Amino acid sequence: MKYMVHKIHAGEELERGYVVIGRNGSVNDFSDVVYPGDLRNCEKCHVNDSYLLPLPDGLLPTTTERDFFDPTLPVSAACLSCHDGQDAAAHAETMTSGLGEACSACHGQGKEFDVEKVHAR
Numbered sequence: 076m077k078y079m080v081h082k083i084h085a086g087e088e089l090e091r092g093y094v095v096i097g098r099n100g101s102v103n104d105f106s107d108v109v110y111p112g113d114l115r116n117c118e119k120c121h122v123n124d125s126y127l128l129p130l131p132d133g134l135l136p137t138t139t140e141r142d143f144f145d146p147t148l149p150v151s152a153a154c155l156s157c158h159d160g161q162d163a164a165a166h167a168e169t170m171t172s173g174l175g176e177a178c179s180a181c182h183g184q185g186k187e188f189d190v191e192k193v194h195a196r
Contacts, residue, residue, distance in 0.1 A: 078137045078147075081156035084110045090160045114157070115194045126153075127190055129179040144168060150178040 082093040086108025095103045112119060117126040128150060136146035139155075143164035147155060151167040170177045181188045 078139060078152050078156045081153065082159075083108055084114065085157040085159075086110065088114065088157065113196055115196045117194065128183040148176050150176045150182075154178070 079095065083105045086105050089106065092106030097103050130149050134149035136148050137152035139145045139147045139152065142155065143161065148171060151171065155164055155167055182190050
């Protein structure tokens, strides 16, 4: 759900669009959805800075069957749901190893590319 909700909200901003195949094979194209607010306002849905890195331990990977790789680890899934180009996917994959995701090294709180800084309004 977390991946799908972010994708739908990003809608027209996505490079690759977003289509969900639903019940009985229905095709639901969200590629033209326009979010009625500022997508950078993470607090609209997230509470207590829950969108900031590092994310809590124990979060499960997300199934992303039609994406660049599957499954996608939690931080990568959150980021790639909006930043859906091949360059972003390559960056996420490069920053992931058998030890986990290294996203917080640059995008964690207080870091140079802190999520809060790069999404600042």
